[in-house]
Amino acid sequence: MSASIHLQPSGAPRKFEVTCSSCSLRELCLPGELCAEDLARVENLVYARRRVKRGDALFTAGGEFGAVYSVRSGFFKTSVLDNDGREQVTGFFMGGELLGLEGISGRYHASATALEDSEVCVLPYALIEQLSREVPALQRQLHAVLAREIARDHGVMLLLGSMRAEERLATFLLNLSRRFVRRGYSPTEFQLRMTREEIGSYLGLKLETVSRLFSAFQKDGLIEVQQKHVHIRDIGGLERVLAARH
Amino acid sequence: MSASIHLQPSGAPRKFEVTCSSCSLRELCLPGELCAEDLARVENLVYARRRVKRGDALFTAGGEFGAVYSVRSGFFKTSVLDNDGREQVTGFFMGGELLGLEGISGRYHASATALEDSEVCVLPYALIEQLSREVPALQRQLHAVLAREIARDHGVMLLLGSMRAEERLATFLLNLSRRFVRRGYSPTEFQLRMTREEIGSYLGLKLETVSRLFSAFQKDGLIEVQQKHVHIRDIGGLERVLAARH
DNA sequence: CGCAGGGTTGAGCGCTCTCAATATAAGTGG
DNA sequence: CCACTTATATTGAGAGCGCTCAACCCTGCG
Incomplete structure (x- = not known):
């Protein structure tokens, strides 16, 4: 298991900015500061x-x-x-x-x-x-x-x-997008891994409502959906769904 | 600051069941096991x-x-x-x-x-x-x-x-009741410290809905409410509000 | 006594749910 | 590979729950 180590530009002495690129431990390594030997120990977790x-x-x-x-x-x-x-x-x-x-x-x-x-x-x-x-x-x-x-x-x-259905789904899509891009995937095009029912459960909506909202977003030109494949066409538009609280 | 210490009936040697009765630290002391000297250090927190x-x-x-x-x-x-x-x-x-x-x-x-x-x-x-x-x-x-x-x-x-309004309020009241009784107060009679609006915000409801539900519960004989004073008359009934998911 | 914040209650609307039918995709076994 | 089954998704029609808007009441306090 390897890890890339970068000297901090102007950090405290003996401190390194460490990324566990290959060990899936980013959550425990970033943005923490670990010296090289401690990093090895963390990897042994x-x-x-x-x-x-x-x-x-x-x-x-x-x-x-x-x-x-x-x-x-x-x-x-x-x-x-x-x-x-x-x-x-x-x-x-x-x-x-x-x-x-x-x-x-x-x-x-x-x-x-x-x-x-x-x-x-x-x-x-x-x-x-x-x-x-x-x-x-x-x-x-x-x-x-x-x-x-x-x-x-x-x-x-x-x-x-405190959010209405369309705000919930927009928030959900924007959140997924942000997490995908952090992992090197496209922020605008991805496969949903969960069903409409699971999305609905997470968002406090019924699966039919989720399905309808996907269709509505598509009609408004915000996204393209086909089953589990999603293509975000207008991120700003999705953000505006949230901003437009009345 | 004092703490009551009880020997465990059949615990491991050198371990004590400790309660920080006067220091408001129950969350950090119970149900943990601390020896007496460590307890003193925790209290120094x-x-x-x-x-x-x-x-x-x-x-x-x-x-x-x-x-x-x-x-x-x-x-x-x-x-x-x-x-x-x-x-x-x-x-x-x-x-x-x-x-x-x-x-x-x-x-x-x-x-x-x-x-x-x-x-x-x-x-x-x-x-x-x-x-x-x-x-x-x-x-x-x-x-x-x-x-x-x-x-x-x-x-x-x-x-x-996934709960409807009346289930949410019943859950809320039962939760409050349980927490009051653990602190030595009556489980059935207490003063709400928060407004209807704050309850509503917590439960995802509007303040008018909360108010209406209080009135409805009162009409059903589950509670008596007068402003912030609540008297629970039928705990079982409140629990049945939850059980009656359709 | 009058004011302000909080609470109650009513009427009507609209968002989301329910129920239902159909469509599409994904498996499964012959 | 195809027919069958099952899971998932889409869409419609109608109902109901909770919201909005509004009026009024209660209580504490300066």
Whole structure:
């Protein structure tokens, strides 16, 4: 496993800006600062890799917590179950993102399901716990990742609590676009890995409403959709859907 | 500052079940296991106390992160602001609960406002960071608290994403009830500290809808409401509002 | 006493849901 | 490879829940 190391232009002495380009650990390495030897130790957190077939669970709600997972390739959803068995999708995860953080309290409270054949790095919590005591930068990164997860959830709460349907879908598409481009994919053309029902669950809408909105956005020239293939034609227009709160 | 210490009935040797009854640090002490000397160190995390007047901010979104706060007395709300200045309430916090965890990434991303004259313990992050390296039980508790916060948010997402208005309000009342009773107050009779508008924002409803639902619950004999005073007359009935998903 | 903030209630509208039919894609087994 | 089955997506018509707008009331406080 390799990592590219760049000297900081004007940083503190003995500090390096480190990117774990090949190990899918960006969340824990960036934008933290790790010296080269600590980086090697962080990389050793990767205890194993695990393949997960489309439709299979990486972990399930209620299961005993043991590890956090970093997505190497593929796509996941996380979801919690209602008392009556109804599903609420709480997030979608793509390459480089961390899964399972919410389990640290002892048990996973959500389930993670692969939406396509995927591969993850297994980061046993015992190792993270141990190492973050010895490497303060890792400790801080871990805390930062947890805090960002909370911030992300608050953003979703804002979306669910105060946006109308078309604003929700526009937000969703813009968010996907931003995450794809950070991973080197096209920001305007991509395949959705999730169904309309899963999108709807995440956005607090029914699948028919999602479908109708896709059609409406297409009619307005904002996007082109055909099943799971999406082509964003007017990013500014999508942003304007959000700006036009009345 | 004192703490009551109980030997565990059949625990591991040299481990104590510790409760920080007077220091408002339950979240970081329970259900963790700390030996007596570590407990003293955890209590020293409390760097200062701070009074916050009703309506004043404890911290504001965008402000630099420095400390986590434990509510000693009083009541807070946290909220994030929309691009257009609309407010989304993300949580309510009462005695013993921790505030500001989401700031660990560097800046607070939400604001905390006192809903009545309140007092908090200030826990500087630098101290937490330092001490949690030396006291594994604290480290684990900190992680657990963060993870529970994420789990809590997922619960709210489920509420906002898939419940109808009356289910949301019933959930809200039952949640308040449970939290009051844990603090030694009546589970069936309490004063709301927040306005209808703040409840509505939290639940993704308009204030008029909240008001109407209170009236409807009263007509159904589930509760008695008069302004901010609430008396729950039929907890089972409130629970049945949730069970009756169609 | 009068004002301001918060709460209640009513009438009507509109966004999103429900129910339903059809279309399209993705598997599956012969 | 094709016929069959199943999952997913699209679209329509109509209903209902929660919102908007508006009037009025209550309570605390200067």
